[in-house]
Amino acid sequence: MGKVYLVGAGPGDPELLSLKAYRLIKEADVILIDNLVLGVKELIPEGKEVIDTGKTAKKHKYSQAAINALLVDLSEKYDKVVRLKGGDPYIFGRGGEEAAVLKASGVDFEVVPGITSAVAVPASFSIPLTFRGISSSVTIITGHEMDEKEESINWEAIANLKGTLVILMGVGNLVANVDALLEHGMRAETPVAMIENGFTADARLIIGTLGTIVAAAAKEKVTPPAVIVIGDVVNVREKLTEQNEIK
Secondary structure, three states, X not given: OOEEEEEEOEOOOHHHOXXXXXXHXXXXXXXXXXXXXXXXXXXXXXXXXXXXOOEOOOOEOOOHHHHHHHHHHHHOOOOEEEEEEOEOOOOOOOHHHHHHHHHHOXXXXXXXXXXXXXXXXXXXXXXOOOEOOOEOOEEEEEOOOOOOOOOOOOHHHHHOOOOEEEEXXXXXXXXXXXXXXXXXXXXXXXXXXXXXXXXXXXXXXXXEEOOOHHHHHHHHOOOOOEEEEEOHHHHHHHHHHOOOOOO
């Protein structure tokens, strides 16, 4: 029986891939990819067996149960199986679920961390998630709970956080998520940044406030994937990107 590697591909820029992840891509007998590995696909050697298991909120090529079973099956056929995931496997990447299945099935596995888009995408637009005197904490939540799943986010607690809030997979439920934050006391004037298609040629930034971001996103026709940053750190970007005066 072979070994399965749950590998974080980072935010999609090949230059942000770890050396270990790069080595495993070259050495793998078979690679399973998702929709968010983006430019990292260019590093996969020609002729390598690749299985596209990409999922979106509306369309699944494979169910998660099917992916879990496929990983176990492939481990019986190959020495080195790489499951390449956008971002980090353990941050809303289903890596924990897949690891649990592999463990229960007696399959040897290893997790290779990647840079999460929750951090990298805002940084690419000069938005630091922490900043002395402004924010000393970061909370990352999903904006897309499964329909059949009972709401597990404590919006009252989230709305009263003093630090930075990052929402992943939040475009589809933007209205509901913003309404929940406002209803539980977060200021309508709280700065918000939405970054669509980070680390692609189509990447763009929409700036607003909690009270205006829904209308702004609708006007700009924002589509997934997008990272949403909520908090005063959004205003730091202006200082970091302003032109130096020529004297």
